[in-house]
Amino acid sequence: MAMDADLRARQQSVRVLVLLDALARAGLVPTSAPALHELAYLANVLSPVFDLAPFDAKLLKRASGPYYPELQLAIDRLVGRGLVDAMKVEYRYLAEDKRYRVLAQYRLRRPLVRAALERHGQVFAQEAQFLHELAAAYSVLSDDKLGHAALQDARYADISVDVSEVIDFGEYDNPAKNFSRNAAITFAAGRRLEPAERLYLYLDHLNTRVAHG
């Protein structure tokens, strides 16, 4: 299990770097912690649109939106290793979740991670492309909506899962319960759309939903 945990921690670190890179290329830099967690969540639910397996097909539902403790630990470690800059580090008490949450802004130290990101792009080309497309689609959200859009996501907003329960879209439960993926692939029925187009349509849909509550 120790090996598994170590491997998982390394994978998380790489994932953070790739997510921050994708966000930066989409112009979302520095990136707030809530936006980073939100993109990680959207990447999980929407990866099947690109025929990719979710990195993590479950999370604890929180009233304030997606948050992965494991991902935050990976960010912290990357800050410690000097690969990521942490700015405006502050803790805000979230009454809805009854807890403090880190609301720092993060930015890659690109010269230090460029080689690793290039290598990742070569080995995991499809995943890298997916994350870049997703981050680009995510950037259509205005700043005030970043970090809040997932609350309107089809799977996250599903009322059959209560706050403080597990949202599962394929870990133990049937992947058919990934309503976000289901929604994304049913846009423009009868038309052949590229997976990337489906991501844009879905994020656009989220944007509209957030705007109208």
Add this chain to the structure above:
Amino acid sequence: MAHFPLLEQMVVEHYGLYPGKDGQGRFEIPFRDGLTLILGANGLGKTTLIMMLFRMLTGTGDIPLPQGRIGSVDLSVQNLDRWSQRQFANRVNDGAQNASAQLSFQLGAKRFQVTRRLRDLALTTFIIDGEAADTEELTFRNAIAAAAELGSFGDWILVLRTLVFYFEDRRALVWDPGAQKQLLRALLLSPTLAQEWTRRERVILELDSRMRNLDSALKREKRESAKIDQKTTSAPGVRQALAAAQTHLDKLQERHATLVERLDLTDRMRHRARLDAIRAEAEQDKALRELERARLLTIDAHLPHADESIRFILARLMSDATCLVCGTEDVAARRQSLEQALEARHCVICDSPIEVSMPADVTEITDARLQTLKAAYDAFVVQAADQARERDEANAAHLATSTELAACAQERDEVDQKVRDLQAQLPPDQRRVTDQQRKLDAANELVIDMRARLKVARTEFGEFLGGHRAHIAQFADAIKAKFGEAANGFLFEDSQLSWSPTRMQVGQAGADGVEPVEYPAFAVDLTGSDFAGLKRRGDPEEVSESQREFIDLAFRMALVHVAAPSSAASLVIDAPESSLDAVFVERAATVLGLFAKTGNHGTNRLVVTSNLGAGMLVPRLLQEINAPGDPMAPVVDLFHAGVPTRAMVAWKEDYTALWTHLLNAVHGDDDSEPESEDERDYKRGDDDGHGR
């Protein structure tokens, strides 16, 4: 939305147990706004009175609820057997020949008056809004179900049995997913939809039952047929092998069924373990961030000019002794030296003294606070690791069962094929392509057909349920909020109700590729003394007896409040004090008072039975309600309206003392607990040397 009975008055006449205050055979029980307290002693007939109240509302019908969890029980109304119809007759020596009971109550906008003979529960008068109605039971049942806005009279009895009446058997509602699904269906869907749900479910259960019975009979016949084959003389080797293969196949099929059941259990266990683990991880993170924030405030105060990342790294090192730079964990010595440096106002890097200009908006957190946060964090670390281990073990057990099932299924298919091959090897004239074989084949076809229909029906039911579950979920927040008011008023621990639909297969036959349906359900989370954070309590055994009862009561109160928004309701509780220690009495009185003093469009009516001298709940409850004019007004006194028991005659003085104590306590003259029976026995022993 539904209506619950708002009890007005019950009059019992000529029933031996209740001669009434003047002994003329008429006993009136007025149900007041707020509290009605039926006070007595063992043997005076409190429980009988509550049961009589129940039977006045159900008549001669009942639903066959099992002792434990409800499961998928058929809620069709069945007539009581003769013995049960005479349950009140059997308690008195005249067989209740001339006894009757009359109950007046409201259901929404309608007012009912029901009179029944107590010797057999026969309906003698039935009045709706002042107009006499037909006294057929069916008329009664239809009128009641319609006024309650429920789909059927079976649902009415279910509501009474699992929600309105809390009998001494303490039937758990919040821990019974079967009862919850039925109740949420009955209360929160329209009567038509509620009925349609039941109808569809029954179709599946009946088909499931018929299919399993037929399949079982078919297997028996196949075994018999194989035995006959074996007795014939030709191809004895093949026949012997066939018999052995058939026996093997039977065993594999049995094992397969067992494994399917076990798989369902391990799946539920791993879901539960995962929930606990992911919550523990969240709690650990919460504690870490709180500690980290506190540390950061300290560092901000001492190193206001340091780079933010540096400050963050130091805060973490001082929080959980982890170095984010190199990833080393447990660098406690370094943490200590950092703390000393900060305390001495020295630079943490070069140890030089530094001049600190304290920013105005930065506060220093006290060491005690930091130590508290650190201790909480350490506890969460242990708990999270433990829960993660349990999750992994539960998942491994599930995967092992799954692997075993797959292997079993494969072996079963192989042996099944072997049986077919051996059958094909029998001499053509002996292959028993006879009427018997054709019948078996026909039955086999029927089983296959029924299995296919079952699959379709299950799939359709799952889809039907999806939409209606979402409708019920809309009420979840209101139910949770109301539960929180009541439960947190009683419990010292934090508690919450979670909307947590339960996955269940409809029927007992294997899933056959169909996903289990998700029934609407709530679950209870509670903090505990031995672990941090809220933890799912999926079973009543996971909480104490008093917690169990009041959590269930809180859930009932919440459902009553939300399901009947336009009318007040009644709740009937038999002996609520039985599980309470003195500490909880005060809180229990407050919670029960919460129900009794409020209500939708009127004041609820709480009917409680209790023994005199059972503890301080009765006086506290009477104080809580504080009836205008006379705090003792809610009391229905069985001592003066019932037949004295031998104990009452023998211990008259003791009972009188208890009455006096109660009166004093209610009027605030005496706050002490009355003496226990042991204490009284002890003193009496001192007096006469022999006790009684």
